[in-house]
Amino acid sequence: MTQIPPRPITVEMRIESxxxxxxxxxxxxxxxxxxxxxLEAFDRLxxxxxxxxxxFVLDVDRGATPGANEIRVVAQPSDGLRIILAAARAGDFNxxxxxxxxxxxxxxxxxxxxxxxxxxxxxxxxxxxxxxxPIHGGPA
Numbered sequence: 760m761t762q763i764p765p766r767p768i769t770v771e772m773r774i775e776s777x778x779x780x781x782x783x784x785x786x787x788x789x790x791x792x793x794x795x796x797x798l799e800a801f802d803r804l805x806x807x808x809x810x811x812x813x814x815f816v817l818d819v820d821r822g823a824t825p826g827a828n829e830i831r832v833v834a835q836p837s838d839g840l841r842i843i844l845a846a847a848r849a850g851d852f853n854x855x856x857x858x859x860x861x862x863x864x865x866x867x868x869x870x871x872x873x874x875x876x877x878x879x880x881x882x883x884x885x886x887x888x889x890x891x892x893p894i895h896g897g898p899a
Contacts, residue, residue, distance in 0.1 A: 768828065775833045779815045782836040782844060789847035800854040804843065807861040813837045 794801040820831040839860035846856040
């Protein structure tokens with residue numbers, strides 16, 4: 760019996776970052792306003808970001824068809840970043856908002872290091888506005 764040599768497999772990976780690009784652009788534009796609204800809250804926000812606060816989640820879609828050779832990764836703003844951006848737009852930025860967004864229990868960490876949240880789904884339906892749901896027990 761002859762063995763058939765293995766064929767190389769090509770896997771295409773697409774990374775969609777439009778939502779996170781827009782959110783980070785909004786955050787960058789809002790930072791001066793946030794600093795003016797509450798210097799204490801601004802300093803706390805920067806501290807969380809420097810410590811690895813979860814600003815985005817990754818939704819991994821391996822394709823709806825079994826055996827598909829495509830992996831799609833969609834980067835989306837985390838709930839914490841959405842909270843901060845909403846507060847910035849409303850002019851309601853304060854220490855309580857920062858604690859709600861990134862304080863105790865808002866994102867998984869081990870020894871002070873943030874654990875990235877990666878999600879998997881059979882399909883990502885951006886039109887339906889599906890939220891990413893993390894695996895490994897972290898928040899969306």
